[in-house]
Amino acid sequence: MLQPLVPAAPAAALPPHADAPPAEPHLRFERIEKTYAGGVRALRGVSFEVRRGSVFGVIGRSGAGKSTLLRAINMLERPSAGTVRIDGIDVGALPEAELLRLRRRIGMIFQHFNLLAAKTVRDNVGLPLKVAGVGAAELRRRVDALLELVGLADKAEVYPAKLSGGQKQRVGIARALVHEPEILLCDEATSALDPETTHAILGLLQDIKAKLGLTVVLITHDMAVIRAVCDEVLVLDGGDIVEQGPVWKVFGDPRAAATRALLSPLRHGLPEDIAVRLQPEPPPRGGRAVLALRFTGQSHADGVSLPALLALAPEARLLQGNIDRIQGHAQGDLIVAVPVAAMRSAVDARLSPDSFKVLGYVADDV
Numbered sequence: 001m002l003q004p005l006v007p008a009a010p011a012a013a014l015p016p017h018a019d020a021p022p023a024e025p026h027l028r029f030e031r032i033e034k035t036y037a038g039g040v041r042a043l044r045g046v047s048f049e050v051r052r053g054s055v056f057g058v059i060g061r062s063g064a065g066k067s068t069l070l071r072a073i074n075m076l077e078r079p080s081a082g083t084v085r086i087d088g089i090d091v092g093a094l095p096e097a098e099l100l101r102l103r104r105r106i107g108m109i110f111q112h113f114n115l116l117a118a119k120t121v122r123d124n125v126g127l128p129l130k131v132a133g134v135g136a137a138e139l140r141r142r143v144d145a146l147l148e149l150v151g152l153a154d155k156a157e158v159y160p161a162k163l164s165g166g167q168k169q170r171v172g173i174a175r176a177l178v179h180e181p182e183i184l185l186c187d188e189a190t191s192a193l194d195p196e197t198t199h200a201i202l203g204l205l206q207d208i209k210a211k212l213g214l215t216v217v218l219i220t221h222d223m224a225v226i227r228a229v230c231d232e233v234l235v236l237d238g239g240d241i242v243e244q245g246p247v248w249k250v251f252g253d254p255r256a257a258a259t260r261a262l263l264s265p266l267r268h269g270l271p272e273d274i275a276v277r278l279q280p281e282p283p284p285r286g287g288r289a290v291l292a293l294r295f296t297g298q299s300h301a302d303g304v305s306l307p308a309l310l311a312l313a314p315e316a317r318l319l320q321g322n323i324d325r326i327q328g329h330a331q332g333d334l335i336v337a338v339p340v341a342a343m344r345s346a347v348d349a350r351l352s353p354d355s356f357k358v359l360g361y362v363a364d365d366v
């Protein structure tokens with residue numbers, strides 16, 4: 001069990017989260033605008049809420065405004081207009097001393113770890129506590145507890161140059177937790193890591209989130225990271241929110257063009273050998289229709305129900321499948337080839353129009 005890391009702040013400006021009304025979101029953006037010097041409108045009236053204890057992902061193309069949004073949470077980037085609230089409190093209106101105290105309750109980890117090369121792992125993690133005036137024995141106890149938590153107890157006296165990327169990020173995570181934050185901001189935290197290490201770091205983040213009851217806001221270009229750990233996802237495009245919701249819903253049925261473009265690496269296209277033979281119209285006789293059956297993770301009525309699939313099955317050939325399970329919902333596509341005549345009856349009788357798409361026709365067998 002992790003010991004409390006900082007002494008209780010005298011007359012805390014913000015209520016501890018146990019006192020917050022349950023209905024109040026942990027974090028709320030109200031019409032946040034950010035226009036940089038030079039006139040770039042990075043955020044255009046952005047409003048959203050983040051539930052306490054959730055993992056909230058922010059995605060968007062390069063330049064969409066993700067970093068600006070993340071840095072507005074702790075006022076590293078002050079919005080030009082609008083209000084950021086944490087536990088209902090207007091962060092931008094806090095006097096400087098209280099803002100500093102608030103920042104300690106918001107940990108941050110970065111893509112490039114930002115470790116001090118001339119300091120050991122122990123000193124890198126302990127530095128913020130030293131700056132805060134915590135005594136040597138207490139500091140050591142807290143740092144040891146954190147190194148234990150991130151699985152680096154045996155690396156305390158090692159310098160960063162001797163660490164792997166994943167170990168460096170573990171140090172970054174330990175350092176972000178020294179002030180026992182309630183919110184953890186992750187700025188492309190796994191982007192410099194290979195997939196296996198990414199997986200390990202995501203596991204660690206989930207573990208820590210559960211143990212410490214953190215709310216996590218993360219930005220990433222890696223859709224697999226969002227799929228693996230986020231509860232909700234927000235899609236930014238040109239400084240506007242174009243889509244937002246539970247990950248299973250947004251990924252299962254992306255509506256905005258920007259979301260579809262971001263998700264395309266996750267979606268398999270038509271197999272090449274079929275694509276080159278595809279025709280827009282059915283052949284005069286025989287032939288097969290190539291269908292993409294969509295599983296949106298919603299109810300049977302919205303997606304492809306099993307009976308409908310079975311109705312196709314006796315005649316259908318399965319060409320390719322890409323079904324994932326996200327947050328307990330099946331979503332993805334099955335690509336099947338069905339004799340044109342059989343397809344008509346099955347489609348007319350069983351499939352809702354939203355649940356499939358005719359990609360084209362092939363003349364001969366597949």
Ligand SMILES: Nc1ncnc2c1ncn2[C@@H]1O[C@H](COP(=O)(O)OP(=O)(O)OP(=O)(O)O)[C@@H](O)[C@H]1O
Binds near residue numbers: 036037060062067
């Ligand atoms: N300090 C700054 N001064 C002027 N313009 C800026 C500044 N920081 C960001 N911008 C501009 O604001 C817009 C949003 O930038 P931001 O870094 O928030 O986007 P992003 O979605 O995080 O991009 P990336 O994925 O490339 O990191 C971009 O057009 C960017 O060029």
